[in-house]
Amino acid sequence: GAVVSQHPSWVICKSGTSVKIECRSLDFQATTMFWYRQFPKQSLMLMATSNEGSKATYEQGVEKDKFLINHASLTLSTLTVTSAHPEDSSFYICSASHPEQYFGPGTRLTVT
Amino acid sequence: QKEVEQNSGPLSVPEGAIASLNCTYSDRGSQSFFWYRQYSGKSPELIMFIYSNGDKEDGRFTAQLNKASQYVSLLIRDSQPSDSATYLCAVKVNRDDKIIFGKGTRLHILP
Numbered sequence: 619g620a621v622v623s624q625h626p627s628w629v630i631c632k633s634g635t636s637v638k639i640e641c642r643s644l645d646f647q648a649t650t651m652f653w654y655r656q657f658p659k660q661s662l663m664l665m666a667t668s669n670e671g672s673k674a675t676y677e678q679g680v681e682k683d684k685f686l687i688n689h690a691s692l693t694l695s696t697l698t699v700t701s702a703h704p705e706d707s708s709f710y711i712c713s714a715s716h717p718e719q720y721f722g723p724g725t726r727l728t729v730t
Numbered sequence: 731q732k733e734v735e736q737n738s739g740p741l742s743v744p745e746g747a748i749a750s751l752n753c754t755y756s757d758r759g760s761q762s763f764f765w766y767r768q769y770s771g772k773s774p775e776l777i778m779f780i781y782s783n784g785d786k787e788d789g790r791f792t793a794q795l796n797k798a799s800q801y802v803s804l805l806i807r808d809s810q811p812s813d814s815a816t817y818l819c820a821v822k823v824n825r826d827d828k829i830i831f832g833k834g835t836r837l838h839i840l841p
Contacts, residue, residue, distance in 0.1 A: 652828060661833040662774070662818070711773045718764060719820075719829055724773040 624722035641712030647692035648714035668695045702729045732757045736832035749806040753819030762822040
């Protein structure tokens, strides 16, 4: 149990476009999901906490208008990177509480 | 500020030996403690969690918690090359709070 999926697993997009990443809890309901970003050879960085039915809580320094988070159901949270730039290229990982945090497989984003 | 400290390594351990990974945390109110394993290019995988003082064993893994010393450790017995990875220590202050991660310890099991 406690399986979390992400889609897509990798995506390449052009600078200025938007990309949506989905995070799903497959065998449990998650009122809280988390979005992380990890650059190569660096540690995990928490971007935001996503709560079902309410606004996400963003960490200091994370632009909420650039990284749009929607948690419309107990099994799905989405992260949209708007107007992506090459510096947004990273490994984006979600996790869901059950009650321990279980991570999805991650989405590798490359912005050209 | 809540902090979780780990030695970055790399920690090199011969195959078959015991690997010992250590972690300290700053917030005395911390209640839940986790160890994640992360292979290069992959997402973290939860391998152990512990809530009470003492030892918790699961297969080749043993987590040890000492709240008085604000110290948590992970022992891996009979280390295998497949155990080579980065191990992340994580701490949660209360049930609904986010997890604070350490920067991880790179473990290298020598064949």
